[in-house]
Amino acid sequence: MKRQRVIFLLLALTALIWSTRLPMTIPADASEPLEEETKFVALTFDDGPRSDTTPRLLDGLRERGASATFFLVGQQLAGNEALVQRMKDEGHQVGNHTWSHVELQGATEATVRTEVGKTDAALTAILGEGEYWVRPPYGLLDSEQQKLFSVPLVHWYVDPQDWKLRNTDADVKAVLSKVQPGDIILMHDTVPASVDAALRIVDALEAKGYQFVTVKELLALYGVTPKAGTMYRSAEVVAEY
Numbered sequence: 001m002k003r004q005r006v007i008f009l010l011l012a013l014t015a016l017i018w019s020t021r022l023p024m025t026i027p028a029d030a031s032e033p034l035e036e037e038t039k040f041v042a043l044t045f046d047d048g049p050r051s052d053t054t055p056r057l058l059d060g061l062r063e064r065g066a067s068a069t070f071f072l073v074g075q076q077l078a079g080n081e082a083l084v085q086r087m088k089d090e091g092h093q094v095g096n097h098t099w100s101h102v103e104l105q106g107a108t109e110a111t112v113r114t115e116v117g118k119t120d121a122a123l124t125a126i127l128g129e130g131e132y133w134v135r136p137p138y139g140l141l142d143s144e145q146q147k148l149f150s151v152p153l154v155h156w157y158v159d160p161q162d163w164k165l166r167n168t169d170a171d172v173k174a175v176l177s178k179v180q181p182g183d184i185i186l187m188h189d190t191v192p193a194s195v196d197a198a199l200r201i202v203d204a205l206e207a208k209g210y211q212f213v214t215v216k217e218l219l220a221l222y223g224v225t226p227k228a229g230t231m232y233r234s235a236e237v238v239a240e241y
């Protein structure tokens with residue numbers, strides 16, 4: 001008798017759980033999304049790689065399941081090959097930030113070709129054939145110069161001026177007060193305070209339903225077909241000169 005009662009109670013309990021759970025699988029209102037829409041954003045890091053700051057950023061991004069885009073300076077690649085390979089292996093996008101971080105705007109065509117070409121060759125030597133998108137230093141380029149590029153160009157929409165502030169709290173505030181889905185955020189993995197800020201930004205935005213993707217992924221997710229020589233500031237805004 002005792003065992004029968006236990007079985008009855010278990011059956012009753014199971015029925016109760018089913019009756020309360022079942023309705024939850026049916027949307028109460030079809031116009032209401034079941035879960036919050038995912039918002040995508042692209043974190044980009046310029047001026048690296050730097051052996052004493054970049055690995056900590058990569059560790060933090062990996063822990064958080066976040067992807068980013070790194071625009072690397074060619075003359076800093078020697079000795080950091082393993083770090084660059086790690087970026088690619090961990091799903092990040094690797095891009096070109098010229099050989100010597102020279103301002104390209106106003107420079108000769110030969111300078112543009114050398115600065116970009118040397119870095120492209122060095123990245124190809126480390127990572128193999130690929131499309132290494134370009135971010136011109138300071139985001140500056142003449143509109144005529146844009147035609148020289150065979151890959152898309154990347155500007156930014158959110159610039160916390162982290163290289164100048166060198167203050168984690170200020171960086172975090174500057175980004176969180178401005179960022180919108182589809183934005184490209186500019187930061188520098190060469191600055192220790194920026195590494196801390198970037199990881200706090202990832203935590204804060206992931207909690208709000210954001211997902212961190214590469215620039216290439218961001219454009220694809222928003223249905224943008226990237227074009228060579230076009231400068232992108234966000235998934236929706238093309239830089240105009």
Ligand code: NI
Nearest residue numbers: 046047137138
């Ligand atoms: Ni730079």
